[in-house]
Amino acid sequence: MPEDSSATRLAVEQSPLPGFVETLLATRSELLASRNDAGHWTGFLATSALSTATAVCALALQDPRRHRDAITRGLDWLASNAGADGGFGDTVLSKSNINTTALCYAAFGFAGTTGKDYSSTEARCAGWLRNACGGAIDPSTLARTILAFYGDDRTFSTPILTLLTLAGRLGERRLAFAHVPQLPFELAAFPRRWFKFLRLQVVSYALPALIAIGQDRHHHRPTRNPGMRLLRNLTRRRTLRLLEHIQPENGGYLEAIPLVSFVTANCSAMGLQDHRVVSRCVDFIYSLQRGDGGWPIDTNLATWATTLSCNALAVNHGLEEVLDTDRVVDWLLGQQFQKVHPFTDTPPGGFSWTDLPGAVPDADDTPGALLALAELAPSDPRVHRAATAAVRWLLGLQNADGGIPTFCKGWGALPFDQSAADISAHTLAAWARWHPLLPKRLRRR
Numbered sequence: 001m002p003e004d005s006s007a008t009r010l011a012v013e014q015s016p017l018p019g020f021v022e023t024l025l026a027t028r029s030e031l032l033a034s035r036n037d038a039g040h041w042t043g044f045l046a047t048s049a050l051s052t053a054t055a056v057c058a059l060a061l062q063d064p065r066r067h068r069d070a071i072t073r074g075l076d077w078l079a080s081n082a083g084a085d086g087g088f089g090d091t092v093l094s095k096s097n098i099n100t101t102a103l104c105y106a107a108f109g110f111a112g113t114t115g116k117d118y119s120s121t122e123a124r125c126a127g128w129l130r131n132a133c134g135g136a137i138d139p140s141t142l143a144r145t146i147l148a149f150y151g152d153d154r155t156f157s158t159p160i161l162t163l164l165t166l167a168g169r170l171g172e173r174r175l176a177f178a179h180v181p182q183l184p185f186e187l188a189a190f191p192r193r194w195f196k197f198l199r200l201q202v203v204s205y206a207l208p209a210l211i212a213i214g215q216d217r218h219h220h221r222p223t224r225n226p227g228m229r230l231l232r233n234l235t236r237r238r239t240l241r242l243l244e245h246i247q248p249e250n251g252g253y254l255e256a257i258p259l260v261s262f263v264t265a266n267c268s269a270m271g272l273q274d275h276r277v278v279s280r281c282v283d284f285i286y287s288l289q290r291g292d293g294g295w296p297i298d299t300n301l302a303t304w305a306t307t308l309s310c311n312a313l314a315v316n317h318g319l320e321e322v323l324d325t326d327r328v329v330d331w332l333l334g335q336q337f338q339k340v341h342p343f344t345d346t347p348p349g350g351f352s353w354t355d356l357p358g359a360v361p362d363a364d365d366t367p368g369a370l371l372a373l374a375e376l377a378p379s380d381p382r383v384h385r386a387a388t389a390a391v392r393w394l395l396g397l398q399n400a401d402g403g404i405p406t407f408c409k410g411w412g413a414l415p416f417d418q419s420a421a422d423i424s425a426h427t428l429a430a431w432a433r434w435h436p437l438l439p440k441r442l443r444r445r
Contacts, residue, residue, distance in 0.1 A: 031309055032322060039327040043305035047294035049088040052077055053103040054261035055285050055295045057163045060110035061268040062282055070286065072114040073293030078104055079121040081294075086124030087132075090297075098132050098149055102142070102160050105129055109167030139170040143179035154181055155206045159262045162213050166269050177221040185214025188242055189235040207246065207343070208253045209262045211239045216266035244277050246343045248357035250287070251280030253343075255299040255358035260284050303335050304353045307368035314375035329377050332369060336386050337361050344408050349393030363397055363404045363423050366390050367430035374433045387434050388442065394427050395445060 036042050056074040059067035082088060087096025088104045108122040130137050133145045143161055150157040161170070161180045170176035188211050218232050243263070246253075253259045264281040272278055288295050310319060310328065319325050335355055338348050343360050350361025351369040370390050377383045397409050403419020404427045435443055 028313065028322075031313065038331060039324050040302065040331050041305040041309050042300050042302045045296040045298055045300065046091045047077070047081075047290060047292060048091060048257075048297040049078060049081060049294075050090060050100045050103055051257040051261075051295040051297045052293075053088075053100070053107040054163065054258045054265075055289070056107040056110060057103075057167060058261035058264035058268070058285060059282070060113050061166060061265045062273050062278060064110065064113035067282075068114060070289055071110065072116060073289070074295070075107065075111060075114060075116070075118055077293035078107060079118055082121055082124065083128075085128055086121075087128035088125070096128060098129070098146065099156060099160055101125060101128050101132070102146060103163060106160075106163040106167040106169055109164075109169055139176060139179055143170065147181075154183060155209070157181075158183055158213055159209055159258075162216065162262070163265060166265060174220050177217055180213075180217050180221075182217050182223065183210050183214035185211045185218070185239050186232050186235040188239045206259070208243055208259060211243045212263040212266040215239065216270045219270035240275075240277075247277055247280060250357045251277075251282075251284035252288075252299065252356070252358035254360055255354055255356050257285065257288055257295045257297065299354060299356050299358070301353045302355045303332070303351055303359075303365055304368060306332065307365070307372035310372040310375055311368070319375055323376075325376050329373070329380065329383060331355075332373065332376070333382060333386050335359075335369070336390065346408065347393060347396060349389035349396075351390065360407065361393070362406050363394060364406065364426055366394055367423075367426040370430035371433055378437065384437065388438060391431060391434055391438060391442060394430070 034041060052074050056071050056078075059071050059074075064071065078088070081092050082104075083096045085096055087101040089095050089097055089100055105122070105125050108118050108125060111118045111122065126137060129142065133141050142164070146157050146160055158181050164170050165173060165176040165180055168176075170179050188207060215236060218236075222229050222232070251260065253263065260281045264278055264285065267273075267275055267278045267281075285295070288299060290296070306328065310323070313319055313322055319328075335351055336348075337350050337352070340347055341350075341361060346361055349366075350363075351365045352359030352361050353365045370387055373383045373387055378387075394404065397404055399405055399409060399419045401419050402424075403421070404424045405417050405419055406423060408417055
């Protein structure tokens, strides 16, 4: 198949920019060449200091002897990729930030399990944190700085403080847990439809962390309130069963190493190292460690990469000129969820960012898929049915304020569950593209 068309050339040949046509065609050729053998795109995520740090902590808490080699390789990667300022960013090209640097500081707390000396890197990491905290990293100051950075959202501040506690960075473990907010894991025992009324301090996608971290904190430092202590004791088994129920077959919650690592670390720290959930988590962690010793933040963004590529290639020419559209359509239709999702309890019809078992439908990838399907085969009856279901799914996600959240409708006021301008705009673009083709009743809605 040709890699460019006369329509494309006609659209750009009159550009006043020198070399524009050549650059555009070269870019398109590179994009087409990056497809996998199945004819769509998988993509590649950078190795992440944040993921590597959390994975090291998880493996060290689950079984440091068994995982010594993996832990050492992870710490070696961190030591080789520290920033010039001693801190760590989200990628090796990112500026140092407090969340990733704090997690790396926790990871180096387990360096003793390897027999290697990382004291120089650890000292520089501590120095960066000391500057970020105003000159001191005593437990109270470090905890207060991290909590202030995230405000009311406990989705990430609590996991960071928990790993710092488990690594011994905040003092003796039981006393150190006083710096960790108690997540209300007992609320996960209630029906999911109640969650929007319970004002959870984590967002919808963090349910596994809510359960594992909340239980670990309660295990080490239970509340003094006898009624609440009894309730939490009574709901431990039920919420652990839920943790197992929502775990995908490959063990990878959201295909995300940090989330999987938080579950592994906290379950292990309260004596559940051999629990089925933890075993599957460990298998997932091992499956994603790279040859360089580090871990990516997520497995891949195959659906996202494919829909973006289709939408880009569709500009000024037909996709059938450059793609085997039948194969891409078949694959993309296979990514639409056909059942209520056990993780977020959302109805069928949505799309996720990946084709892997940990995928969860979201309101950014679903519009992306709708726009790509409209370019690929809008007259195909299968595509029309899929688009109708996806439009309904997005309508069902709309919040009372008119906007669209990422995962779940109306969980609360925290990021990812609030309406978002970019996601709402993406949804509007998809609705507008399909509106003339929808059934009359759905168009009115």
